[in-house]
Amino acid sequence: MDVAARVGTAIISADSRQCYKSMDIGTAKPSIAERTAIDHYFVDEFPFTQNITAAGYEALALGYLDKIFTTHNTAVVCGGTGLYIKALCEGLDAMPAIDTKIDEQVNEQYKEKGIAWLQHAVKENDPLFYTQGEIQNPMRLIRALVFKLSTGESITTYRTGIKKARPFKIIKVGLELPREELNLRINKRVDVMMNEGLLDEVKQLHPYKDLKNLQTVGYSELFDYLEGNYSLEEAVLKIKQNTRHYAKRQMTWFKKEKDVIWFNANEHNLAEQILLLK
Numbered sequence: 001m002d003v004a005a006r007v008g009t010a011i012i013s014a015d016s017r018q019c020y021k022s023m024d025i026g027t028a029k030p031s032i033a034e035r036t037a038i039d040h041y042f043v044d045e046f047p048f049t050q051n052i053t054a055a056g057y058e059a060l061a062l063g064y065l066d067k068i069f070t071t072h073n074t075a076v077v078c079g080g081t082g083l084y085i086k087a088l089c090e091g092l093d094a095m096p097a098i099d100t101k102i103d104e105q106v107n108e109q110y111k112e113k114g115i116a117w118l119q120h121a122v123k124e125n126d127p128l129f130y131t132q133g134e135i136q137n138p139m140r141l142i143r144a145l146v147f148k149l150s151t152g153e154s155i156t157t158y159r160t161g162i163k164k165a166r167p168f169k170i171i172k173v174g175l176e177l178p179r180e181e182l183n184l185r186i187n188k189r190v191d192v193m194m195n196e197g198l199l200d201e202v203k204q205l206h207p208y209k210d211l212k213n214l215q216t217v218g219y220s221e222l223f224d225y226l227e228g229n230y231s232l233e234e235a236v237l238k239i240k241q242n243t244r245h246y247a248k249r250q251m252t253w254f255k256k257e258k259d260v261i262w263f264n265a266n267e268h269n270l271a272e273q274i275l276l277l278k
Contacts, residue, residue: 001030001038002271009072010039012064014079014088016057017216020048022205025198026218028189041068048205048213058087065168074278082253089172091164098150106146107212110138121145128154137249171277174254175265183244190240193218202226217242 004011013019017027019042030040041064046052052060061077061084068075077088086092110118118141123130129144133156147155177185202222205214209223218239225235254260261277263270 001034003274004038004076006271006275007072007074007076009074009076010041010064010068012061012068012075012077013040013042014057014061014077014081014084015042016052016081016084017213018043018079019045019052020050020213021046022048022201023213023216023219025193025196025201026216028193048208049211051212054083054087055092057084058092061088069168080250082250085172089163089166089170093158093160093162095147095155095158096151098146102149103142103146103212106142106149107215108210110142111215115141118142118145125149126154126156129156132156134249134252170259172257172260173274173277174260174262175270176251176262177265182247186243186247187240190218190236190243194236198222199232217246 001011011030013030015027017023018029020027021044023029024044029043034040035043042057042060065075077085079085106121109121115136115138118138119130119135122133122135122141122145126144126148129148133144134140144155147153176182198218199222202219203226205219206223206226208214209219214220214223221230221235221238221242224230224238225232230238263273267273
């Protein structure tokens with residue numbers, strides 16, 4: 001917000017869930033006041049029943065940038081979905097379509113049997129991906145397994161590593177905190193979400209709980225509570241734990257990118273320091 005305000009530009013979200021309507025508290029969307037002060041794209045734009053892929057995000061985000069660049073020289077992209085950021089900055093390799101029925105079946109089995117089953121299934125069906133992939137990341141495991149079962153080929157064979165040329169300069173900034181402080185802030189944020197009415201939001205979405213877009217931290221655990229699988233206290237603890245795990249996976253992803261410039265999120269005059277990179 002500070003960076004965008006200082007250069008008078010807009011923000012494009014790179015969060016794969018904030019784009020959906022009715023998922024406000026659990027995705028920590030920017031507030032209406034924040035969206036009124038600064039234009040935001042890819043926030044609260046689509047029904048949660050619609051599936052936006054990374055390739056779809058690439059096309060949307062490039063369109064947002066075209067619009068922003070008609071009046072501004074700079075745009076701010078912010079969010080934690082690594083594959084979406086990669087799609088925007090580098091493009092994605094062309095791949096054959098997957099079987100939607102297989103996608104539904106794999107997601108349902110993962111929901112029932114958990115990550116240990118998913119890891120074993122990928123190891124058996126696509127050992128090449130298993131040796132190279134992120135085996136602690138369920139979304140990437142699901143994608144690899146669905147791709148292999150749909151096409152008979154490993155998704156790794158379609159990765160060319162060739163980056164698409166973009167007609168703009170890209171500066172990647174990463175923010176980090178000491179692990180203990182980050183975990184405390186995650187725990188506090190979950191408590192704030194619960195106080196703001198996350199449970200009521202999840203109750204409204206419960207009839208649609210099997211949709212892929214709702215198989216998300218903060219929602220899945222409360223669905224389990226509503227179905228009697230956890231107490232509310234246990235569900236909240238699970239949200240905190242799973243959010244911490246997700247944050248760790250995010251950091252692993254972004255730390256592998258060599259062109260990210262890292263800052264401690266508590267540094268003084270952070271926005272000014274970031275803008276010096278221009």
